[in-house]
Amino acid sequence: MDKLKSTISNDFHSSKMSESDFKVLSEFIYKEYGIKMPPSKKILLESRLQKRLKANHIDTFKEYCEYVFSEKGNETEIVHMIDVVSTNKTDFFRELAHFEYMNEVLLPSFTSQNSNEIKIWSSACSSGEEPYTIAMVMSEYNLQHSPINFHILGTDISSAVLHKAENAIYAEDRIKEIPHSILRKYFLKSKDLTKPTVRVVSEIRKKVAFCRLNLMADNYPISESFDIIFCRNVLIYFDRITQEKVIGKLCEKLKPNGTFFLGHSESLLGMDLPLKNIKPTIFKKI
């Protein structure tokens, strides 16, 4: 009986989302963050956002929408909203231009400087797609040029995603966009036909080391310096002051003339950092 009561009162407290509120939020989430929210996801969105309503002491979705689009909500709430709907969204070969730039500009200039070792840090690596992509790009490059030795570090705040990254097993639909030649070389299909998964081959896996690191921490327990740092699609989690601090600290770990990659919708505009803009979202340490 008590249990029944509590379900009823819980239900009472969970607020309902109208069709038009859903339309507004889903349109926004899709247009600004690329996360698809078809009508079938209404219940999912409604339930995931309940905790954001609670956190903000808001009773209805109508008020929540108003808050999200207000100036204050814009600054503080959108990141949380995106976080609950998009947790750790990432992809192999995401933002291809960066990998093309590596392949066509960075690595050839490396060879000509006679450096024989390159260190790369994927600083919010999520479930590993980004650092493994980097490793594949390096391997492909080495097949056709005089090989450069490489080490890749992948860090993230979430141990759950790091665990996935270490396992390197992915659902088959995650690799749909990858060119065939790469797929054949660097992924193994599982034998279990009922669960179509793939695993990154060990040759690539062993090139990447993972460890947990909070970018907001005061000190990063990393002693080496890197030639390339990826810091993509994580700044949205931080306010502006923190963003500038985080990037400043990353820059300390970047070698002079090292390269810094930022996510496509992020910007360092107006920040005081030892970085020079080379191309959109690509920077060099000065």
Add this chain to the structure above:
Amino acid sequence: MELLKWTDDYSVGIVIIDYQHKRLVMLINKLYDSMLEGKTMESITEIFEGLEDYIKNHFETEESFFKEFNYEDMKTHIKEHKVFVDQISQLKKDYLSGKNTVSVELLDFLKNWLSEHILGSDKKYISCFKENGVI
């Protein structure tokens, strides 16, 4: 520098639309800045294309609401969008081929189109959206 300044006169009172319109104003100002600062063709192209994409995005949003609510002025409004999208794409082509530059005239054109369109056509759909519960 701000070529176009957002004021509440532009507000249609629909949160997502105001958000997108503000973004458009910001992007036009950004293109203006990049022109004033004499940025490289590459980075101007990037900003131009960003603006073009966002314009298309925004039109899609408005149009998907029109369709959902069967908005009575839908046809004329969509036509206006289409004409503008075509104009932009021509302007971009001319820029890329060197026939034209990103100039004050071009920016004035963008600015005027946007402000007239918001104050004229966009404001007309407010009551329809509100009646359908959009906040």
